[in-house]
Amino acid sequence: MREHWHELTTAWRRGLTPGLTWGWLVVVVALTGLRCLGERPGWTPSQVLGILGTLVIIAGQLATLSLTFSHPERPVTWARVWQLVWDFKGTWLGLEMALTVLMVPWGLFGLSSQLVARVWLPSRWVNLVGLHRRPVVITVAIIYLLVTTFCLIRGPRDFRRLTPGLRHPGRAGQMIRGIIVSLGLLGLWFGGSQLMVAGVKRLGFGTENLVRLATAAGIMLSWIGFQCVAILGVTTLIWCWCGAPSLPMIRRDRRHWIGVTIVAVALASGVSWQTMMARPAFANSAVISHRGVDHEQGVQNTLGALRRIHRERPTFVEMDLHETRDGRWVVLHDETLATLAKRQVTPRQLTLRQLQRLEITENGQHAHLASWSDYLRLAERFHQPLLVEIKTTSADSANMVQRFGRLYGQRLRRDGSRVHSLDYRVVATLRRQVPKLAVGYITPFNWVNPQSMPADFYSLQQISVSRQFILAAKQRGGAAYVWTPDSRAAMTRSWELGADGQITNNLRQLRQVTDQAPWRASWAILQNFIYSYI
Template sequence: MILLLIFVGMLGSVIFISLPRGFNQLKLTSKKLIGLYLAVIWLAILWLPLGLFGFTNFIKAAIPVSGAMFTWITVNRQVIVISLMILYLLALGLTLRIRKFLVLLLSGDEAGFIRTLKLAWRDGSFGDLVRSWLAILEMVVAVFAIITGITAFNHLISNQTIWFISKGLINFVVPIVELKTMLRLFSSSIHFDWKSGRLWVFGGVSLLLTTVIGAANVNNGRPPRPQTIIVHRGVIDHNGTGNTIAALKKNSRFHFPYVEMDIQETKDHHFICAHDDTVSIPHKRPQEINTLSLKTVKKYHHVELFGDYLKIANRLHQPLIIELKVTNQSDKQMGTRFADQYRAGLQRLPHRVHSIGYAYLRQIKRQLPHTQIGLVTMLNFGDMSKLNVNFYTLEHYTVSNYLIRSADIDQRQIYTWTDNSRLGMFRSAIMGVNGQVTDQAQKLAHLKINLDRDRWVLLLNYLLDYL
């Protein structure tokens, strides 16, 4: 937080110093100074989805989050994300419409805050708004090209010295590109006076700060741990139907450490093997399974009971990682009921349970203290290190080094899902995870990882940091 406040202060100073000669020699009144830094804070907030010079992932992984909050946000993620995207686009569009506000505010005119907003609105135009959006798109494309280009070069030439130079180059060049775009957008009059000593001091310190943060965010890779291979829904390379006893029987012969599968609770408290929260009922909208009785679900769909699946898994000596599915309509005592119903079967092998439902995991842990419980992420956000679980199953596309560091603080196991490409498998392994949930278990089993040769993959993490 202190680093973030320093960064915002430095950013405001760079913007002020970069004003044309005459503007930055004006005496700042307290009102103008407050207005300047409120505007800079607002710009920093708007820049969060665009990486904020590498701070976004750091901030996202540091947000305190309770178990109940984590579950609610994850269950309602689609509505929340769409709503936030709409609000963000509106806020960014309106801000671009009044993008000359800062120059007008810091001019010699003593116009009030509201009058300055009106002047900035009047100064804008539809054409200017379109050009502003294009400038942001140009920045995104440029940052993407810089990072992927440097990554591709490291893929072709494996050299540790080149690797460290590449990290420094990304951390130096990308913030300049983003800063230039921000300055260009939020006043057409802003320019760099390269003869200004203050500009070099403030700009240099700001770049140093972002470089340090960026360098800390991408690790240098870890010697890969032996990967725990977790067969996603019991299927390997599309050789069966997920979450079925037939697939379990077919693929347990490979003796992978775990088969991951999904269960849903019906309205009358039966647990069935199913991934999707809803089932289709003729002449009706899709219905959530936990609002229907087992008899109703069976009337329209083939159903396999979890109790039968668990018995077969125990007979085949195949440990499971069971994903307990959660919706807004899930029964409040679902975890306790699940543990009570399957207490004996769950303790025959080292079966595990993971879920987005933190409260249900804690219910299971209270009933079955020796059963390992894990938190599944769909959106990688928040500081989850204080949540009392044994392991994490993290969505692999947006997993960051900050998140892995916070989750790994107590040596808890970290898995990623669903890694099916060689690139994704390399990245997760070199970032230091303990295992991977995959539809391509054989591919992962035969994956040969060389840290010095494959470290280049980690440079792709800068796409998460800066975009």
């Protein structure tokens, strides 16, 4: 064990010789520049040129590292490096593209959401994925694992092409050990960063200047820590690809570290300033009751819950509709009544009258299902705007959406209510039929530019939301709501990201979060910054 650790630390030292260290700094500057250029939605010529330049710089650095490990007895010159990059430019590009795709789910050095939020696809493709998200996610996960496994087995063998004369190409087992080491380093960084977040939280009752200073310092330290972990992780993987060769010890040269430290601190300071000062945060946030309840008080989507929740004056009460067998609508979220009524039946199999007779139970409370007409009438009596989610199934009547728009579109518009749906066909139909009614699209997960699905507003899934998706959603003046943050931490992070509203099951807690002074929630700036890298 001690011998393996000695070999690994020797490889790290070889990967941080003066020439390679300055090369790493150039790579970090390029990636940081891309991150800054990508804060706003859309593509610009500077971004495209920056991406191309960054790919060339990364190829040069990786080539230098591979030559250092594969031929440690020969000096590495710039002429050899760039000749290698040029001779195998297609292979280098393919390698970088493959690594980019594999790293997108893991942050891509903080660029993942910026890249994905710029992807445009036809709306019918996006809708198809959204409506069949479970099988799609499972299929994509299996393909990802197969591609990763193939790269582990085949990649080291093909790496010979990029390093002519490589004596002992790496094996799959070596790559797995290298990945374990890299993940371990990432885990240490993440754990240390979370400790800094906890420290800033404890300062939340101190002075504003102290909290802001601690947040800025946390951003600097977490950024420097991530760059160090990333460099050591990449060095480990390239060393393993080269067969984990035994390397001669080199004499330490501490002089160049003074300049490296100065440049790194200056970069970290710039990143901290940009994060603290140059980004919109803590926007005015609408408070929206999810399924018409607050902290399990009442049975979801029922008249009794609506009577309770309207006293808290939420901006909207979010509720759900299913079509019944007789072509009417019942207020219900689930596609079956197995959970609420212990009946293996769907809303489309019963008439509205039959559904209203069923007693439903939730959190030890009992109620009956409500018809849409009764629910809407009660909301209008309370002057309570609604956020109506229209659920669709393959059993719905062919003209269900058109009929709903004709009967209720103008009425909902006058009430100040809104409609949204996971099915983009509902969104497109209602926008055409009732142009002045605000109609939004619900993203089941965030993986393309929201404006691939033109809508008046967007309800973005909280788990995968980022600042780039919120900015892209709001680019043309629409609102960006987040669903469903229920913990204080998730609410605060969504508030800091600039969400226009939050759809939550804990309404009073959300009010407490958004009523506090923003500087007391500065820890969320640090935590969102950390999460953007993973």
